[in-house]
Amino acid sequence: MYQRDQLLALLEDARQRTLALVDTLGDDQLQVPWHPGVNPPLWEMGHSAFFYEVFVLSLLDGTPSYDPAMDDLWDSFHIDHRDRWNRDYFPGREKTREYMLTIYDRIARRIREQPLDDRARYLYRYAIYHQHMHIESMTWCRQTVGYPAPPGVVVDQEFSATRKQPLGDAEIPAGTWLIGMPGDSPDYAGDDFAFDGEKPRHTVELEAFRIARAPVSNGEFLAFVEDGGYRRPELWSFGGRKWLQTETDVALVHGEREPVMRAPTHPLYWRLHGGDWQERLFDQWRPLEPDAPVVHISYWEAEAWCNWAGRRLPTEAEWEVAALGNRPGEPFRRFPWGNEPPTPERADMDATSMAQQPVSALPAGESPFGCRQMVGTCWEWTSDQFLPYDGFKVDMYPFMSTLQFGDHKVTKGGGCATSSVLIRGTYRQAYLPQRNDVYTGFRTCAL
Known part of the structure; x- marks a missing residue:
């Protein structure tokens, strides 16, 4: 308490x-x-x-x-x-x-x-x-x-875990799993604090599935870009094709900053410069790090990449099970590694590393199934619409979740700019599928 x-x-x-x-x-x-x-x-x-x-x-x-x-x-x-x-x-x-x-x-x-x-x-x-x-x-x-990095951000970082082999998939067994946080905890101001969209806790039955142990990397996404992924309509759903036609950027128009039409061919903050791919980190253009996680990705881009790669996005229940592994009758964990709060060794949060570490980094933050970076690094898209759990009750702030129900997608895990005091594995963040200005990325499941 x-x-x-x-x-x-x-x-x-x-x-x-x-x-x-x-x-x-x-x-x-x-x-x-x-x-x-x-x-x-x-x-x-x-x-x-x-x-x-x-x-x-x-x-x-x-x-x-x-x-x-x-x-x-x-x-x-x-x-x-x-x-x-x-x-x-x-x-x-x-x-x-x-x-x-x-x-x-x-x-x-x-x-x-x-x-x-x-x-x-x-x-x-x-x-x-x-x-x-x-x-x-x-x-x-x-x-x-494109302003300078906020205080605390380490812009020039070197990490020893680069160029490692892909971590592959984790095998999640079929079974009954716990999802969410208590709806009426007797000490709702204590360690069980949660927002209304995370409540009430309930069970789900899942078939066995395989999920990537790491988020999709820049290098993996670059292969999609260089294979003409943005120009192949068969990879995009109706919503994705509409997004491709209407995606906007902000540029100077008659001396004022206004949205203008553009046809995306790569993630938002990438560019091909002198034959080399670069990514903008605040006000600096830097060489694209292939082993770092891809971020600033819309749901539609994540979905198209999955279609190209022969994969799929996890449901939010699958994501939470892979991250926490909570079962009825067993001690409940709030984070992939247990119940201790996030630390820099476990999670990229609090606007410090800003998703610059490789997807193979942070083994201390692994989930019970060996999945890394499921808290921090990037908000991860799931395939589900943001809807209330059965038994949902509006909290003290009536608009925390209700305004997003129906037309938003569920993202999970928090991102590199998320405050570590805010997050836990049950947290559900709602973003419109076209959002790519926030720190969103994704991991995938086998078909």
Whole structure:
């Protein structure tokens, strides 16, 4: 069960990481170019502080708003996405920073001074984890617009595990398996914290299957590219062919950043330069590392690669079983390696290595079946639509999952920019199948 010092440490970490992502940008960089997949960093900062106000201070104490005139602007349901770039609507850096720090100080004081019951613990953690979701999106914002790497990222890395033979497939036996987290844990503020989309825990019956022990690498995906995979309609589903026809990029049009049509022939941040393939890491073009995992891949690209390779994407149940191997009546594990929290030796997370390590790396993070990097590195596409589990109940924040049900795909495992405090093997992230600006990749199953 989380105590005051642990909650204060979580809050302070979220504060410092958010400040670093804003303070290391110049004033001109704070007004990032418009893009459908990102928000301006100052809006992210103000929105996260607003969430603490609404879902902690107001719910627990009825505390009035810091500035009622600004509430609609920080509320993602009241401000159109394009309007978040309008400088006339929002305060500048200093006032937004002052707002955030004031709210964080109020939350910290409340944690120190007010009774710490289960409801309060849960709301604190919920708001802090929401903050970490925006820390992740502030990180991929820099990648999207080509800004320098955030603080903490190790850009020039050398790894000894390169050029290893493929790890092959893991054999998963048929059986009854546990999926998800408890729906009504007696200590729902303790170690069983989960968002509503992960609940309730239930059993599934699966036939035996084979799943790759590692994510698909750049080199494996490059073979598809060089075989004309993007130009072969027979490899693409109807949705994939439509995506190929309508995929957009952001470029200068009449002096302004606007989406323009393009026909993809390779992953989003790749280019063929002087006869050599390169990949952009934030503001640097670097030689494509064939043994690193392929990232920034849409569902449609992953699906087409599977069709080309004679493989398939796992269902989300298959993915979770391969990652955790939880069975009824046995000790439950939250991570592939057990219940200890992620560390750099086990998982590529917290915006440090940024998916630069080879797919054969991190053996300390293996699952019970020998699958590597199932937590961290990249959000992995599954074949399933994001739908509620039977017995689903809306959580304290009614839109955490409900807005994504039906038209989003399930990704699992977290990515290199995901905060390690946020993730566990049961976590379900929903992305639209066309998303390729986030740190998404995939692993496959044998047919």
